[in-house]
Amino acid sequence: MTKRRVEPLVWLMFSAGGVLAAVFLPILILLFGLAFPLGWLDPPGYDHLHAVVRNPLTFVVLLGLFVLMLVHSAHRFRYTLYDGLQLKKKRTVAVLCYGAAIVGSIAAFAALWSAA
């Protein structure tokens, strides 16, 4: 029963996370995943980055971004397993997917908190 009431909320977070991932991730991967590690662009100075990460606004924005994108990912992957692989243990899959998103969200909070 509770499952049914949770579903719309998860779906809402799925959509919000989808929009955020679509808009934010391409530039973030390009910069932090490729351009800085490969030296295409000079990586930002430590003091500047540290100041950005310590800003309370960054804390709120990044936490929201991380949590919503994790829920988006978990929700979509859950249905990928149902439809793509035709898995039958639906409850287990749901628990594992959302469980991973919750663990990730806690890790995100801990990392941001330790940086602040």
Add this chain to the structure above:
Amino acid sequence: MTPSGGTTSDLRLYRPRVSTWWWTRKRSYTLFVLRELSSVFIAWFVVYLILFVYAVGQSEAAYRRFLGWASAPWVIGLNVLALFFVLLHTVTWFALTPQAMDVRLAGRKVPGFHILAGQYTGLVVVSLFVLWLVTL
């Protein structure tokens, strides 16, 4: 209740078996599954960013170590794949929005083309903002 007297849960429905590889049979199916798999790479990059934030929070040495780890060939390879899948996500997500949302302005339906243009403008604005914020 069913005519035979049992409840609906006793019904044996006909469920044809679907092969695990059903999505390889048609290009549009394959594209659908690839699009759904973008979720894996979104999760990967969120984890990557969490590690990044953690390293920056620790010390300058930890930040340098992170950049060193991030330039390892397998990490770069994963990130190239992640960029491909996220772009697939972006394009398909934007393309679906006009179909999922019925936006009305002054009582008239906003054409899908305008919604699409708005989203790509948003993408450019956000990208420039992030670029400005981190390279400032």
